[in-house]
Amino acid sequence: MASSSVCGLGMILSFALALASVAPPAEARAFFVFGDSLVDNGNNNYLATSARADSPPYGIDYPTHRPTGRFSNGLNIPDIISENIGSEPTLPYLSPQLKGNKLLVGANFASAGVGILNDTGIQFVNIIRIWRQLEYFQQYQQRVSALIGANRTKQLVNQALVLITLGGNDFVNNYFLVPYSARSRQFALPDYVRYLISEYHKVLLRLYELGGRRVIVTGSGPLGCVPAELAMRSRNGECAPELQRAASLFDPQLEQMINALNSKIGTHVFIAANTKEMHTDFISNPQAFGFSTAKIACCGQGPYNGLGLCTVLSNLCPNRELYAFWDPFHPSEKANRLIVQQIMTGSTKYMNPMNLSTIMEMDSRA
Structure with a gap:
């Protein structure tokens, strides 16, 4: 009799432990990431594409000191947000490790090279375009439903934090990629921006339909000030005016579209993160933030280290803390930390x- 009680107790404990192993921790919330190379943490490692960061010196300052597929010397923006919200970093959706309990942490669907438009980044061939990322998000929810049931999956997704970063490539790797590009012949710049915003509206609406309820939407960043554009378009180190004009048209319209979308939904689902303003702070006064330069990339070649890819053959700075840009297009980990600091605590000038x-505090009281 005693042995059967012990056996029964053992079964109950085993069942409880099994349930616990697929139960999301009460204090942590899932985190989902969509977008381009600024937030990709390794999906492109699994694709036959030239848009990858899986070889040295990428990852030189990552905890493992090895390349991971992040376009950074160390951590990227999603990693640092995960740190701040007390969650472990999300795995790339294509990673074979993303299974079981790991699914409940969330997933990163981002893919370097993508844009709002499907023809953005066609030169990279195999990348996960944004509508495919959203299809993967649906697929993810089916996988989690098999694990914890449909109701708890819906709750997990609704309570999650979402980050989406798109738009930069639609200018850099589409409209301005070559002189007289197909899109620049089709649209004057102001019309192109309006077209992008209308297409982005569809993407964000779909994200809402799929359950996103706390979505941070980043702006374009300082497109004309990155080392790659300085190398190609600048004579005296000034930011490229046409790309800066594109950003100054895109960002306010994105914010207006987000406000209109929130009004239509009736609550603040989408949060506009003015990453151009965040970058501009340390681009206009790098020394105030401990950088020696915001013009020269740490890793690259040519003027401003802005040409070509970051490889073992590139110039490499000895101290990444002194550089706002890691490679010709992407911020250093230190710059990413400054950006996330504004995402976390910035005024309405930035957020x-x-x-x-504020979101975290509101949601903890809900």
Whole structure:
């Protein structure tokens, strides 16, 4: 009799432990990431594409000191957000390790090279275009439903934090990629921006339909000030005016579209992160943030280290802390930390209508 009680107790404990192994921790929230190379943490490693960061010196300052597929010397923006919200970093959706309990942490669907438009980044061939990323998000939810049931999956997704970063490539790797590009012949720049915003509206609406309820949407960044554009378009180190004009048209319209979308939904689902303003702070006064330069990339070649790819043959700075840009297009880990600091606690100059700390506090009381 005693042995059967012990056996029964053992079965109950085993069942409880099994349930616990697929139960999301109460204090952590899932995190989903969509977008381009600024937030890709390794999906492109699994694709036959030239848009990859899986060889040295990428990852030189990552905890393992090895390349991971992040376009950074170390951690990228999603990693640092995960740190701030007390969650482990999300795995790339294509990673074979993303299974079981790891699924409940969330997933990163981002893919270097993509844009709002399907023809952006065609030179990279195999990349996960944004509508495919959203299909993967649906597929993810089916996988989690098999694990914890449909109701708990819906709750996990609704309560999750979402980050989406798109738009830069639609200018850099599409409209301005070559003189007289197909899109620049089709649209004057202001019309192209309006077209991008209308297409982005569809993407964000779909993300809402798929359950996204706390979505941080980043702006374009300072497109004309990255080392790659300085190398190609600048004579005296000034930011490339046409790309800066593109960013100055795109970002306010993105914010307007987000406000209109929130009004239509009736609540603040989408949060506009003015990453151009965040970057501009340390681009205009790098020394104030401990950088020696915001013009020269740490890793690259040619003027401003802005040409070609970052490889073992590139010039490599000895101290990444002194550089705002890691490679010709991407911020260093230190710059990423400054950006996330504004996402967390920045004023409405940077985060509209509220920053992530405010969101976290509101949601903890809900």
